[in-house]
Amino acid sequence: MTDYVRWLSELGMDDVPVVGGKNASLGEMIQNLTDVGVQVPGGFATTADAYREFLAKDGLDERIQTVLDALDVDDVTALSQAGPRIRGWVMEQPFPAALEAAIDDAFARLTAEAGTAAVSWAVRSSATAEDLPDASFAGQQETFLNVEGLDNIKHRIKEVFASLFNDRAISYRVHQGFEHRNVALSAGIQRMVRSDLAASGVMFTLDTESGFRDAVFITSSYGLGEMVVQGAVNPDEFYVHKPTLAAGRPAILRRSVGDKAIRMVYEGAAGTKSPVRTEDVPEADRLLFSITDAEIEQLARQAVLIEQHYGRPMDIEWAKDGNDGKLYVVQARPETVQSRSGNVIERYVLREKGPVLTTGRSIGSRIGAGAAKIVSSIADMHRVEAGDVLITDMTDPDWEPVMKRAAAIVTNRGGRTCHAAIIARELGVPAVVGCNNATDVVKDGQLVTVSCAEGDTGLIYDGKLAFDYKTVELSAMPEIPVKIMMNVGNPDRAFAFAATPNAGIGLARLEFIINNMIGIHPKALLEFEQLPADLKAQIAPRIAAYSSPREFYIAKLAEGISTLAAAFAPNTVIVRMSDFKSNEYANLVGGTRYEPEEENPMIGFRGAGRYVAPNFKECFELECEALKRVRNDMGLTNVEIMIPFVRTLKQAKAVVEALAEQGLERGKNDLRLIMMCELPSNAVLADEFLEYFDGFSIGSNDMTQLTLGLDRDSSLVAESFDERDPAVKKMLSMSIAACRAQGKYVGICGQGPSDHKDFADWLLKQGITSISLNPDTVIDTWIYLAEQAKTL
Numbered sequence: 001m002t003d004y005v006r007w008l009s010e011l012g013m014d015d016v017p018v019v020g021g022k023n024a025s026l027g028e029m030i031q032n033l034t035d036v037g038v039q040v041p042g043g044f045a046t047t048a049d050a051y052r053e054f055l056a057k058d059g060l061d062e063r064i065q066t067v068l069d070a071l072d073v074d075d076v077t078a079l080s081q082a083g084p085r086i087r088g089w090v091m092e093q094p095f096p097a098a099l100e101a102a103i104d105d106a107f108a109r110l111t112a113e114a115g116t117a118a119v120s121w122a123v124r125s126s127a128t129a130e131d132l133p134d135a136s137f138a139g140q141q142e143t144f145l146n147v148e149g150l151d152n153i154k155h156r157i158k159e160v161f162a163s164l165f166n167d168r169a170i171s172y173r174v175h176q177g178f179e180h181r182n183v184a185l186s187a188g189i190q191r192m193v194r195s196d197l198a199a200s201g202v203m204f205t206l207d208t209e210s211g212f213r214d215a216v217f218i219t220s221s222y223g224l225g226e227m228v229v230q231g232a233v234n235p236d237e238f239y240v241h242k243p244t245l246a247a248g249r250p251a252i253l254r255r256s257v258g259d260k261a262i263r264m265v266y267e268g269a270a271g272t273k274s275p276v277r278t279e280d281v282p283e284a285d286r287l288l289f290s291i292t293d294a295e296i297e298q299l300a301r302q303a304v305l306i307e308q309h310y311g312r313p314m315d316i317e318w319a320k321d322g323n324d325g326k327l328y329v330v331q332a333r334p335e336t337v338q339s340r341s342g343n344v345i346e347r348y349v350l351r352e353k354g355p356v357l358t359t360g361r362s363i364g365s366r367i368g369a370g371a372a373k374i375v376s377s378i379a380d381m382h383r384v385e386a387g388d389v390l391i392t393d394m395t396d397p398d399w400e401p402v403m404k405r406a407a408a409i410v411t412n413r414g415g416r417t418c419h420a421a422i423i424a425r426e427l428g429v430p431a432v433v434g435c436n437n438a439t440d441v442v443k444d445g446q447l448v449t450v451s452c453a454e455g456d457t458g459l460i461y462d463g464k465l466a467f468d469y470k471t472v473e474l475s476a477m478p479e480i481p482v483k484i485m486m487n488v489g490n491p492d493r494a495f496a497f498a499a500t501p502n503a504g505i506g507l508a509r510l511e512f513i514i515n516n517m518i519g520i521h522p523k524a525l526l527e528f529e530q531l532p533a534d535l536k537a538q539i540a541p542r543i544a545a546y547s548s549p550r551e552f553y554i555a556k557l558a559e560g561i562s563t564l565a566a567a568f569a570p571n572t573v574i575v576r577m578s579d580f581k582s583n584e585y586a587n588l589v590g591g592t593r594y595e596p597e598e599e600n601p602m603i604g605f606r607g608a609g610r611y612v613a614p615n616f617k618e619c620f621e622l623e624c625e626a627l628k629r630v631r632n633d634m635g636l637t638n639v640e641i642m643i644p645f646v647r648t649l650k651q652a653k654a655v656v657e658a659l660a661e662q663g664l665e666r667g668k669n670d671l672r673l674i675m676m677c678e679l680p681s682n683a684v685l686a687d688e689f690l691e692y693f694d695g696f697s698i699g700s701n702d703m704t705q706l707t708l709g710l711d712r713d714s715s716l717v718a719e720s721f722d723e724r725d726p727a728v729k730k731m732l733s734m735s736i737a738a739c740r741a742q743g744k745y746v747g748i749c750g751q752g753p754s755d756h757k758d759f760a761d762w763l764l765k766q767g768i769t770s771i772s773l774n775p776d777t778v779i780d781t782w783i784y785l786a787e788q789a790k791t792l
Contacts, residue, residue, distance in 0.1 A: 004050040004102035008043050008188070019045040019186040020126030025332050026188065033309055038302045039328045041190045043121070044106045048128050048184035050099050051161060060093055061181075064165070068180050073171040076382050076401060083167040090162035095154070103157065107150050110189065119191060120146045120266070120275070122330070123156040125163055126186040141169060141185065145224055146192055146266050146275040153189060160187040171401045193330060196265040196276075197322020199290040200225035201235055202417035203299060204335055205307040205314045208425065209365060209416070209456075212495035213313070214566065215253065216240040216300040219417045220290045222281055223263025225319055225330070231394050231411065231418025232278075234258040234361075234434040236290050240300035241566040241634075249635045252296055253563045254491070255555075257545050258415065258434075260286050287544035291320065298327055306332050315422075337425045345472045345499055348453040349776060354461040357442055360410070360435035362451075362458030363421045365496060368408030368430045369449040369464045372442045375402075389448050391438050395420035403427060408450035410438045410460055432458030456492030472779050477501045478786035482763075483770035484778060485572075487749055489513070491560045494567035497775045501782065504571030504638070505564060506697060506772020507749035510578045510623065513560030515588070518553060522619040524590025525549035535590055550622065557626035558634075565636040574674055574697060574749075576642040577623055581606050602711065607645025607676075612654040624662035632663075637670055642697055644676040649685065652692040666694070674745065678702035683731040686738035696739055697772070700750025704728045723752035724759050736766045745769050757781055761788045 006019055011027025018024070023045040030040045055061040064086050071082050095103070111119065125141030142163035144156040163169065164185045173180055193200075201220035206213050221228050221235040228235050237256040245251035262278045291299075299318055306329065307314050317331040348367040373388045375381060381402040384390050390399075390406040394413040399420070403409060404427050414420055414433035424431035430452040432438075438460065442448060449465040452458045483503035488494060489512030514522075520539055524531060528539065528549040539549070546552035565573045581601035585591050598604040610616040630636050641664065646652050656666060656673065666673045675682070675689055678699030682689055686696070700723040705712045707728050710721050722728075732748075739746035747770035753760035754774040760781055763771055773781055 003047050004099045005044050005046055005106045007106075008040075008045060008190070011045070017128055018047050018049075019188070020048070020128045020184070021333060022124060022126035022331055023186050023188040024126070026190070026330075029306065029309075029329060029332060033305055036305055038305055039326055041122075041193060041328055041330065043188060043190035044110060045126065045186045045188040046099070046103070046157060048186060050102070051184045051186065053096055054093065054099060054161065055090075057093060057096060060089055063089065065181060068170065071170070073174045073401065079167050079171060079401065083165055083170060086165040087162040090165065091158055093158075095158075100154070103154060104150065107153055107189070110191075114191065120148050121153060122188075122190045122192050123147050123153060123160060124188040124190065124331075125160045126188050127164065128182075128184045128186070141166065143226070145226065145264075146196075148275065157187040157189075161185055168400045175400075175404070190330070193319040193328045194321045194323050195319035196224050196263075198320035198325075199223070200317075200319035201228045201290075203303050203316045203318060204417065205303050205316070206335060207239070207495045208335075208337070208421075209362070210495035210499060212498065212567065214242050214569075215495070216242060216245075216303045217417075218296060218299055218303075219258075219415050221258065221260045221263065221415075222285065222290050223265050224276060225317055226276075227262060227264050227278070228415060229317070229418060231414030231420050231433060233260055233262060233415065234413065235260060235415045235417075237416070238296050239563065240297060241562070242300075242304055243569070244566070244634050244636070245297060245300055245304065247635055250293075250297075250629075250633050251300065252293055252559075253566055254559050255289065255545070257287065257289060260290060284544075287541055289545050295320065295327060302327070302329060310334070337422075347468075347470050347472065347776070348451075349468045350449075350451055350453065351466040351468060354449070354463045354465055357448065357460045357462055358410075358435045358438050359460070360432040360438070360458050361414075361416050362454075362456060363409075363416060363424050363431035363433060364428070364452050366428070366430040367449065367451045367453050367467045367469075368406075369467075370407040370447070372410075372444060372446045372448050374439055374442065374444040376439075389450055391442050393439055395424075400427075403429060408432075410435060410442070410450060412436055412438050430458075432460060435460070455490050472500075477779075477782060480764075480782060480786045480789050482768060482785065483747075484782050484785075485574075485747065485749075485770050485772040486775050486778060487754075487772050488564060488568075488775065490516070491563035493775070494564050498567040500775060500778050502568070502571065502778065503770060504568050505573040506747050506770055507642070508561070508564050508573055508575045510557070510561075510576060511580045511584070513557055514578060514580070515584075517556045517560050519589055520553070521585060521588040521591040521594055522553055522622055523594045524588075525553050526618055526622075531590065538589060553622050554625045554629070557623060558629040561626060561639060562630045562634055562636055565630060565634075565639045569636065569638050571638060572640055573638055574640045574642050574747075575627065576644055576676065577611070577620075579607050579644040579676075600711075602705070607647075608643050608651045608655045609645065609647065611643075612651060612658055617658075620658065621662060624659065624664055628663055631669065631671065640672045640674055642674040642676055643693075644699070645678065645702070646675055646689065647679060647681060649688055649692075652689055656692045672745070676749075677735045678706075678750075680707055680731055683734045686735050687742070690738060690742055690744055693744075695745025695769075696735055696747075698732055698735060698746070698748040698750060698768075700728070700732070700748060700752035703731055703750070704752075707731055723750065724756060724762070729762070732763075733766055736763075736768055739769075740767055747772055753781065757784045760785060764788065 008027045013028045015024045123144045203218040218238040219235040221233045227233045235258040239254040241251045313335040315335045370387045370389045373384045375392045386405045389408045391410045409431040411433045447464040449461040485506030487507040489509035543552040582595045583601045586595040611620040672694040675693040677696035749772040754777045
């Protein structure tokens, strides 16, 4: 006897052939993870046998197969005619009597268990070839939300069956090598989670761009989850560090506020043709995070439990119920792109730059260039030819046939976990989503370059720019007698850079975090209430999601530092405290109110001198507070502190004491203090400076400037600037020798060894402990030094 329906609570992953990947996964979680805190709404599912019996009635399956056998899915016109024709046949087909009776009985039991008639349901598709480790099938079939009443349930089940023959689904199966007749569909009926009253989103148990495994990536927006999945909104984004979470410590690495301009909510009228609608989110709510820190960490814990159960990276949809306040998992499937990546790193690097037309969130780390084709609807897909750049308001999985032809994809809307982003990632096509204005600022036919190789921000450049591409086989890296570290200031690139062989970060510039993640002068935040109205109005939207202006500054610093620390853990991450010059601080919002005008800021009010100056003390304390959060609260003690531009022994003593007063005492909790060795006085008095510090990190740029008396920003004397000058080498040699004599750390983090391999070789022979390089020079310099080391 045919099983027409199965209860989710009775299902597991062995039942994929019976109810498809999605419904089998829901049952697997209900059975195995409910007791450990993963909450999944219950329900029932129609079976693959039920679907096959439905299709076999009156020979419908044979008629469908005849059409599909004759179809060329790359012919967009033919595909757009065949799909609707087949779907019309499915909708006209009556249910077999036994199947209809089984649905009636199951729904009656479901509503009786609910104890109230005022319940709505989700009707979800689940294909028997869906959610497998080697194919995502993301969004290929339909899901229907807020369905009320038995008649509407049955209508939606039929629409689910028909959705197996969406144009996108037909095309996707062909391109993935799945036989149409081998795929069956199950409809899952679950109680709706009232996320229309709260929030919902998607989470991955790895970083979707780099494949970094120690983070959970969560997106969230107000209302029902379809807005996030479809890419209709730019959601909030969060990263949670798994090892820190497991240790029971605060574990949120990053928080990014999305604009969340619209949300999907219930229409409210039972049985309406459109049971949901979209509405604008109030401006004030857009500036706030859609979920709390406690909820972010609770979601991450559920994600980790799911990943541990399945033993592989997972792609999970979640929803918060606005009535009971609980967080529910409504779908979990294997992540199918980064989990396939091997021991090879791809590197795309632009060789030139051009005017930036617009920016958004980068998908992947590739570069694509070609003629822009502005497409307003799926009806115009035929205009996009191989090698063009597809630019549109919002792609969805219906566009998959044309997405694979594009050199790159650019959208006005969408976040990094929308269906379009997932498919772009799977196809290996660079995409920039959430640009807001791409269709307005780019002209149809204009040559553009889409770069996703410069961090979290994707850039669309005017013109077809030259770029390089290479791959690196990581397992082939040779042994060398020096530690190779990296200069990394951009937290957006941390996870990707950490995949390159390294011994940690030798220089993490705090000013990069201040400039890019904060953008506001610290004193303007400390004195926010005293600011003029126009300046307050400029700052207020940026800080709205945080409890106070001061908290915003500390939290964003801590987020940047902790992301770098987590990415490279357990290797050392040396964080240099802020080294803005006065003219650079003045460029921050509100900066001109507080910064002096100096003739030569390069040798003016900067570095350690600022930290011990009365008028900067409060700003220095903010940096100390951020570092304490990362080291003491989060437990990321691989972070070490570096102090720049220490002119005198008196300054050295004063800044070490100031750090201790702020709770960052040298040696306590294994804290090492490193001094930036970049002035001739540092080299001449190296032994004396080392009394206050645990080692030196040589800054070759300033050491060259100050030894040779050159302004490194002046083009008039630029040709004389060379770190390999004998006088500069003498200073460096003295510094290295002093550290070695005292058994202390000595590294170099200046530009010199990144630019000159022979200089790196000289440093190696001087006995330097580590060489910190720009990430794009690590591999080549490493291999060069390995060859040179053979002659030692």
